[in-house]
Structure formats: C-alpha cells, structure tokens
Amino acid sequence: MNMSSPESPKNPSILSFTKDLPNICSLVGLFCALLGIYYAFLGMFSAAMIGFIWAVFFDWSDGIIARRMKDRNEDQKAFGGQLDSLIDLVSFGVGPAVVLLSYGKFSPWFLPGAFIIVAAIAIRLSYFNVFGLVDKSTYMGLAADNNMIILAFAFLFNGLISQTAFTIVLYVLILALAFFNVAPVRTPKFDGRWYYALIVYTLVLTVLYMRQLL
DSSP states (O other): OOOOOOOOOOOOOGGGGGGSHHHHHHHHHHHHHHHHHHHHHTTOHHHHHHHHHHHHHHHHHHHHHHHHOSOOOHHHHHHHHHHHHHHHHIIIIIHHHHHHHHHTTTOGGGHHHHHHHHHHHHHHHHHHHHHOOSBTTEEESOOTHHHHHHHHHHGGGBTTBOHHHHHHHHHHHHHHHHHHHHSSOEEEOOOTHHHHHHHHHHHHHHHHHHHHHO
C-alpha cells in the first residue's frame, strides 16, 4: 500500500513575479533611486534629485496600478507589498543617507545622521508591514516617500545660501524627517487627486534641475 503523502503545491518561481506590472513599476522606481544614489556619490546633486523624485513617482504609480488590476492573486499582492517595502528602504532611507554623507564630504561627523535616517525608515516600514494604516486615509508617522519629496524641494536652495549654512540645514532636515517618520503622529495618506499634483511636481522639479545641469 502506498503511504506517501500527496505532493505539496509547487511554489511559483522567483522571477515569475517580475512579470507583474506593479512590480515592474516598483523596479523602475528602484532604478531611479539607484541613479539618484550614484549621482549623489559623484556630488552631482541636481541629477541625484531628478532620480529620486522619479523614484517617488514610480512608488506612487505601482500602488495605483495594483489597485486597478482585478486579476492579481494573493501571492502577487503579498510579494508586491514586500518588494515595495524593500525598495522604499533603499529609495527613502539609504538615498537620503548617501546624500547627507556625500554633501558632508563623507566626514565621520555625518555618519550618525545617515544611520538615524536609515534606521528610522527601517523601523517605520517594519511597523507599517505589521499594523498597516491607522484607517483608509491615515498613516502613523510620516510616510517614507515624503522624505524625498521634501528633500528634492530643499535642494532647490543649494547654492542660494552658503555651503556651510546649507550643510547645517540639510543635517537638521534629515534628523527632523527621521523623527517624524517614527513619531506617534497621524499624517494623511496622499492619494487620488494628489497623484496628479505629484505628476506636476515631478515634471517641474525635473525641468528646474535639468536647467541647473545645462
């Protein structure tokens, strides 16, 4: 008598999830963030901000695409959520940290600030993965993508004030963002019409920073 147990269901392959449109969008956002990190290392902050603001755009877009797709299975939804979270850590945690370190000429004095922003985003995303939204339109703490929305705006003033003054402003801003990322305060989830505002914001900042590069 054959006592073997029924064959367990086979898990999907890892790369099969890269065919999912929202995940493709997330990976494009990761590429934009990588460009931002690359140019930040080179000290080309205008180019870096273009990469980072487009990373925000694709981060918003993947969620919108996912919500409009009705045929995604539970595995795709779960995988997409994890992928999005990991990419957010790179884009909105490691990204600002590299910007701070590079602007500070990689002085060890900037390591604490860099660590704090990465740690804050890691803690924030872990909390969100466990508890989710407070309600349908409210986050606990400042959402990670706001870090780059604010930082990209702040860098418009780079060169308008002295480098020493902007260095202090940047350091304080990074610490403030880290604080609000994990603070027990409720912040709105920008969605709906705010997406069109982000499109305009992304295009305007891209044009402004492109002009600085030319």
